[in-house]
Amino acid sequence: MITQPAFDLIFRNALLRSSASSVDIGVKGGRIAAIGPKLTCEAVEVDIGGHLALPGFVDTHIHLDKACLLDRCGHDHGSLGDAIRAVSAMKRDFTVEDVYARGAKVLERAIVHGTTRMRTHVEIDPRIGLRSFEAVKALKRDYAWALDLSLCVFPQEGLTNDPGAEDLLIQALRDGGETIGGCPYTDTDPTAHLARIFDLAQEFDVDVDLHLDFDLDPSWWHLDEVCRQTERRNYHGRVTIGHATKLSALPPERMKAATAQLARAGVAVTVLPATDLYLMGREANHNAPRGLTLAHKLAGDGVVCSVATNNVLNPFTPFGDASLLRMANFYANVAQASVGDFDTCLDLVTELPARLMNLDDYGIKVGNPADLIVLDTQDSRFAIAELPDVMMGFKDGRQTFARQRPVLFRPRS
Numbered sequence: 001m002i003t004q005p006a007f008d009l010i011f012r013n014a015l016l017r018s019s020a021s022s023v024d025i026g027v028k029g030g031r032i033a034a035i036g037p038k039l040t041c042e043a044v045e046v047d048i049g050g051h052l053a054l055p056g057f058v059d060t061h062i063h064l065d066k067a068c069l070l071d072r073c074g075h076d077h078g079s080l081g082d083a084i085r086a087v088s089a090m091k092r093d094f095t096v097e098d099v100y101a102r103g104a105k106v107l108e109r110a111i112v113h114g115t116t117r118m119r120t121h122v123e124i125d126p127r128i129g130l131r132s133f134e135a136v137k138a139l140k141r142d143y144a145w146a147l148d149l150s151l152c153v154f155p156q157e158g159l160t161n162d163p164g165a166e167d168l169l170i171q172a173l174r175d176g177g178e179t180i181g182g183c184p185y186t187d188t189d190p191t192a193h194l195a196r197i198f199d200l201a202q203e204f205d206v207d208v209d210l211h212l213d214f215d216l217d218p219s220w221w222h223l224d225e226v227c228r229q230t231e232r233r234n235y236h237g238r239v240t241i242g243h244a245t246k247l248s249a250l251p252p253e254r255m256k257a258a259t260a261q262l263a264r265a266g267v268a269v270t271v272l273p274a275t276d277l278y279l280m281g282r283e284a285n286h287n288a289p290r291g292l293t294l295a296h297k298l299a300g301d302g303v304v305c306s307v308a309t310n311n312v313l314n315p316f317t318p319f320g321d322a323s324l325l326r327m328a329n330f331y332a333n334v335a336q337a338s339v340g341d342f343d344t345c346l347d348l349v350t351e352l353p354a355r356l357m358n359l360d361d362y363g364i365k366v367g368n369p370a371d372l373i374v375l376d377t378q379d380s381r382f383a384i385a386e387l388p389d390v391m392m393g394f395k396d397g398r399q400t401f402a403r404q405r406p407v408l409f410r411p412r413s
Helices: 080-091 096-112 131-142 165-174 190-204 223-232 245-249 252-265 273-279 295-300 324-334 339-347 351-356 380-386
Strands: 009-014 023-028 031-036 044-047 052-054 057-062 115-123 148-154 179-182 207-212 239-243 267-271 305-307 372-375 390-395 398-402
Touching: 009 372, 052 380, 057 096, 057 305, 057 324, 057 351, 096 115, 096 131, 096 390, 096 398, 115 131, 115 207, 131 148, 148 165, 148 207, 165 190, 179 190, 190 207, 190 223, 207 223, 223 239, 223 252, 223 267, 252 267, 267 295, 267 351, 273 324, 295 305, 295 339, 305 324, 305 351, 324 339, 324 380, 339 380
Parallel strands: 009 044, 057 115, 115 148, 148 179, 179 207, 207 239, 239 267, 267 305
Antiparallel strands: 009 023, 023 031, 052 372, 372 390, 390 398
């Protein structure tokens, strides 16, 4: 038995991905103070029972401001452009209270499904103004007890072609925007759009997270310009592109070159399976392409990647429960991942997105916040394959949720 300094809390019998057998985790002041076998101390104890403990899922790309809109618009919007136009018309009438209520619904689902870190993209333009931004700032404050929420402000409908959008973006960056995004394919001057986004990123010293190359035509793209801007401005490790479905349409040699280019520039990739699969290839009447970029293969070649939620119950994606474990399983199915890839698929919603967001305090390590979730499995290899329930979660050592295991009522013999 190892005697340790006083703890407030001890997690007993936790299985970590890095450990061959169960360990105890001692918590003091909301942070992990010790990890080891049979820690001794008079403290509150939580028995993990040999189940898998993770530091929580990390959702790098979600849109809380336009979630849960199906009751207003249906889901018969067949293309990306249709979806953008549908939400553009609706968001003129969004109120702070409306965005807050819909965002809270999704946040609470995400929390009970094990998400502890999240980056939400927030649309900023003259139609919505800063109403969604104010609502999401309030969500960040009100749900900090369970989840760390980061705000990425971006112009969904263009920048150079949308007078007033830039002034609103600057206002949002001055008032709590932590990352800046862009959407060059909706701008009449995509190159100028990207240059201005990078200018603002440098001015405010924030990372960049772009919607990019969201179609299946590989004859043109904006990836080259993003990598050029990243290297020119020394932004290695601070730029992410989301969707990037064009990569799925590349032949092997071009894909190899693009992968090397991304790795060299330090540009990360977020794959958004639900939306990418729902919107890509819809024009095909047979043998439809998947339109899914293979994040686990990119990760194997040195590109930081994540799998994330994107949209929930709206024209872009009329599905969703904010479960990143389900999304990783969905991705693995469609990507035809082998059993040997399952650990990487779990990395795509944990360790890799934490790197993408430059989260230095993520992980079950001494000194880090005592944030962890417990999965109903005793083998991390099966976390992706069998979709175990997320049994409980903790933020800074405080329990945030619990899920009861189902009970079978067998007939009496």
